[in-house]
Amino acid sequence: xxxxxxxxxxxxxxxxxxxxxxxxxxxxxxxxxxxxxxxxxxxxxxxxxxxxxxxxxxxxxxxxxxxxxxxxxxxxxxxxxxxxxxxxxxxxxxxxxxxxxxxxxxxxxxxxxxxxxxxxxxxxxxxxxxxxxxxxxxxxxxxxxxxxxxxxxxxxxxxxxxxxxxxxxxxxxxxxxxxxxxxxxxxxxxxxxxxxxxxxxxxxxxxxxxxxxxxxxxxxxxxxxxxxxxxxxxxxxxxxxxxxxxxxxxxxxxxxxxxxxxxxxxxxxxxxxxxxxxxxxxxxxxxxxxxxxxxxxxxxxxxxxxxxxxxxxxxxxxxxxxxxxxxxxxxxxxxxxxxxxxxxxxxxxxx
Amino acid sequence: xxxxxxxxxxxxxxxxxxxxxxxxxxxxxxxxxxxxxxxxxxxxxxxxxxxxxxxxxxxxxxxxxxxxxxxxxxxxxxxxxxxxxxxxxxxxxxxxxxxxxxxx
Numbered sequence: 300x301x302x303x304x305x306x307x308x309x310x311x312x313x314x315x316x317x318x319x320x321x322x323x324x325x326x327x328x329x330x331x332x333x334x335x336x337x338x339x340x341x342x343x344x345x346x347x348x349x350x351x352x353x354x355x356x357x358x359x360x361x362x363x364x365x366x367x368x369x370x371x372x373x374x375x376x377x378x379x380x381x382x383x384x385x386x387x388x389x390x391x392x393x394x395x396x397x398x399x400x401x402x403x404x405x406x407x408x409x410x411x412x413x414x415x416x417x418x419x420x421x422x423x424x425x426x427x428x429x430x431x432x433x434x435x436x437x438x439x440x441x442x443x444x445x446x447x448x449x450x451x452x453x454x455x456x457x458x459x460x461x462x463x464x465x466x467x468x469x470x471x472x473x474x475x476x477x478x479x480x481x482x483x484x485x486x487x488x489x490x491x492x493x494x495x496x497x498x499x500x501x502x503x504x505x506x507x508x509x510x511x512x513x514x515x516x517x518x519x520x521x522x523x524x525x526x527x528x529x530x531x532x533x534x535x536x537x538x539x540x541x542x543x544x545x546x547x548x549x550x551x552x553x554x555x556x557x558x559x560x561x562x563x564x565x566x567x568x569x570x571x572x573x574x575x576x577x578x579x580x581x582x583x584x585x586x587x588x589x590x591x592x593x594x595x596x597x598x599x600x601x602x603x604x605x606x607x608x609x610x611x612x613x614x615x616x617x618x619x620x621x622x623x624x625x626x627x628x629x630x631x632x633x634x635x636x637x638x639x640x641x642x643x644x645x646x647x648x649x650x
Numbered sequence: 651x652x653x654x655x656x657x658x659x660x661x662x663x664x665x666x667x668x669x670x671x672x673x674x675x676x677x678x679x680x681x682x683x684x685x686x687x688x689x690x691x692x693x694x695x696x697x698x699x700x701x702x703x704x705x706x707x708x709x710x711x712x713x714x715x716x717x718x719x720x721x722x723x724x725x726x727x728x729x730x731x732x733x734x735x736x737x738x739x740x741x742x743x744x745x746x747x748x749x750x751x752x753x754x
Contacts, residue, residue, distance in 0.1 A: 348688070356691055431724075434751050434752065489726050490721075
């Protein structure tokens with residue numbers, strides 16, 4: 300698998316927004332129709348919800364696969380689409396879409412990747428995964444200056460009085476990682492148990508015991524500060540006791556949530572944050588833009604992975620007419636077609 | 651059978667409840683928007699609700715997974731539960747529950 304960070308605009312037939320099951324299987328169906336794909340996903344790995352929300356949980360309703368986990372489904376799809384050499388642009392959010400004079404679409408990501416493609420396939424599921432923002436009044440005014448949801452550069456925390464909020468691996472790992480360079484770290488978690496690797500938990504407890512960092516069992520309930528710089532967080536415990544911890548930086552790790560994000564501004568018709576499509580080819584209100592999987596809407600829609608697979612097949616048939624207008628669409632089975640077997644690399648003698 | 655759901659605006663709704671359905675499904679089927687992003691697999695904490703204290707003892711205790719998922723949400727109190735993990739039974743007829751921020 301290739302994760303591309305391109306310099307100039309990349310040219311391809313189709314750009315797929317979202318590398319979950321629907322996006323990955325779209326690569327397969329488009330590939331059989333000689334359509335090359337690039338994929339963009341905000342997560343740093345393919346798989347979408349299967350990778351982020353339930354990698355270890357079993358799925359029982361994939362046809363002919365009695366059981367597999369979210370992670371296994373992703374691995375199998377990646378294996379299945381390998382012959383088509385999809386290019387992934389991971390850890391990036393599809394930010395804007397504009398039509399070029401030649402009718403192609405130019406998709407730009409928040410990392411600055413520019414992809415020019417004849418077709419856009421929106422397979423964005425429930426939207427972009429973004430960090431959960433604590434419901435604290437005016438927290439937005441501090442984001443990026445003294446409140447952070449990820450660590451991009453460790454150095455900005457050197458010498459800081461840092462509050463780390465959360466009880467999972469991110470909160471623990473970063474507390475341990477930044478402890479040597481920060482002036483002081485206070486870890487805040489709502490209960491005295493952590494869903495993190497036991498090794499990190501014991502290291503954290505040792506540092507607390509040695510007085511090298513603090514642990515507060517409470518909910519993060521408010522913050523103080525001005526001009527984007529925090530000066531303290533307020534905490535409240537289950538018995539409603541409040542406390543204040545002075546600090547100059549906050550790292551909050553409460554996991555990710557899904558938001559439709561910039562796709563809402565692509566100029567497409569929307570129905571309650573979903574993209575209406577017609578069920579013959581899963582094209583949206585805008586010709587050459589398709590939507591497959593959980594993000595689309597049509598009467599009778601069921602948000603199942605298998606619906607996304609079906610939709611990808613019909614989408615690819617219409618996509619073929621745009622990419623190969625000079626060719627006649629030929630309906631074939633992978634079982635019998637030497638042409639398709641050749642594309643899949645399973646029949647060396649095929650064309 | 652019924653449940654009584656208080657929404658984020660403080661308005662109470664009487665919802666038809668079906669045995670063996672989860673509280674999340676009953677709320678969603680009752681036409682009250684609830685995020686429930688993962689669809690009920692205890693993987694997202696966006697169906698966070700507060701159970702009326704008078705009813706808490708009628709519910710089975712949350713398992714480790716549900717308690718862990720609550721770490722990824724806010725405004726957690728001792729009354730907090732994930733609606734997708736509560737299966738409705740006859741004993742719960744009349745249950746009072748309130749949507750928590752982050753579930754809408």
